[in-house]
Amino acid sequence: DQQVKQNSPSLSVQEGRISILNCDYTNSMFDYFLWYKKYPAEGPTFLISISSIKDKNEDGRFTVFLNKSAKHLSLHIVPSQPGDSAVYFCAASSDTGGFKTIFGAGTRLFVKA
Amino acid sequence: ETGVTQSPTHLIKTRGQQVTLRCSSQSGHNTVSWYQQALGQGPQFIFQYYREEENGRGNFPPRFSGLQFPNYSSELNVNALELDDSALYLCASSGATGLEQYFGPGTRLTVT
Numbered sequence: 001d002q003q004v005k006q007n008s009p010s011l012s013v014q015e016g017r018i019s020i021l022n023c024d025y026t027n028s029m030f031d032y033f034l035w036y037k038k039y040p041a042e043g044p045t046f047l048i049s050i051s052s053i054k055d056k057n058e059d060g061r062f063t064v065f066l067n068k069s070a071k072h073l074s075l076h077i078v079p080s081q082p083g084d085s086a087v088y089f090c091a092a093s094s095d096t097g098g099f100k101t102i103f104g105a106g107t108r109l110f111v112k113a
Numbered sequence: 114e115t116g117v118t119q120s121p122t123h124l125i126k127t128r129g130q131q132v133t134l135r136c137s138s139q140s141g142h143n144t145v146s147w148y149q150q151a152l153g154q155g156p157q158f159i160f161q162y163y164r165e166e167e168n169g170r171g172n173f174p175p176r177f178s179g180l181q182f183p184n185y186s187s188e189l190n191v192n193a194l195e196l197d198d199s200a201l202y203l204c205a206s207s208g209a210t211g212l213e214q215y216f217g218p219g220t221r222l223t224v225t
Contacts, residue, residue: 004155032212043117043203043216044156089155093212100169101146101214103155 003027004092006104013111019077021107023090026071030092030102035064035075038087038106047088048075080111115140117217119204125223126194134189134220136204144168145187146214147179148203156203162187191222199224 005024013019025033031052036044050057050064050073057064063076077084090104118137126132138145144163148156158171162181176192185206191198201221205214 006155034213036216041218043205043218045216046213049212091155100158100161100171102158103148105153105155 002104004090004102004104006090006107008107009105010108010110013080013109015082015111015113016079019075019080019084019109019111021075021077021088021090021109023073023075023104024071025073025092027092027094027102028068028071029094031095032093033064033066033073034091034093034101035062036089036091036103037084038089044089077109080109082111082113085109085111117204117206117215119202119217119220121220122218123221123223125225128194128196128224130194131190131192132194132222134191134202134204134222136187136189136206136217138185138187138204138206139208139215142206142208142215143185144207145181145185146205146207147187147189148205149173149198150201150203150219152200159189194224196224198222 034049035047037047038044048062066073087106087108089106091101093101120135146161147159150156160170161168165181178190181187201219203219205216207214
């Protein structure tokens with residue numbers, strides 16, 4: 001039972017353009033949604049989060065949008081840089097049960113110079 | 114500030130054996146979570162410890178067990194290893210809010 005789904009295994013974008021990574025979820029009880037970035041041979045690194053009571057959160061080049069009615073969120077990276085090439089995981093968490101976090105399968109982003 | 118560390122980096126075990134993986138949490142963090150990441154998948158939640166008590170568990174059998182120590186470091190023990198246990202095991206620590214987690218580099222376990 002995949003509660004968090006990232007349907008695109010990979011995405012290729014030209015440097016300077018926008019990268020849009022998508023994520024769908026099935027459990028309406030999630031309170032928070034997070035994005036993590038993972039480079040090879042390293043653990044995931046927290047990138048940005050959004051509370052379920054908001055529809056947008058922005059941090060520099062990274063913006064996360066949440067559409068609760070569609071149970072969909074997206075991460076926008078503008079402008080994309082070669083250093084952004086990594087695997088991006090969408091995750092969801094609830095503040096009941098100790099913030100158990102459910103991860104999607106990840107999307108590998110390639111930013112071409 | 115010391116980040117999350119895990120040991121060993123790599124490990125090869127035989128089916129049926131037992132293994133212990135170790136994690137030192139980030140300074141000031143009292144919550145540790147363990148995840149299993151199989152190839153091509155996202156991290157799967159195993160369990161979480163808060164102040165030495167188990168505080169949530171995912172869909173893993175009882176042969177996966179853990180401990181958290183007074184200094185908030187943690188161990189993951191897996192008994193009766195199976196081939197499907199081959200994966201990257203990630204440890205993550207978090208602070209008071211518990212939301213943002215800091216991950217270690219992981220331990221790559223291979224079961225033959």
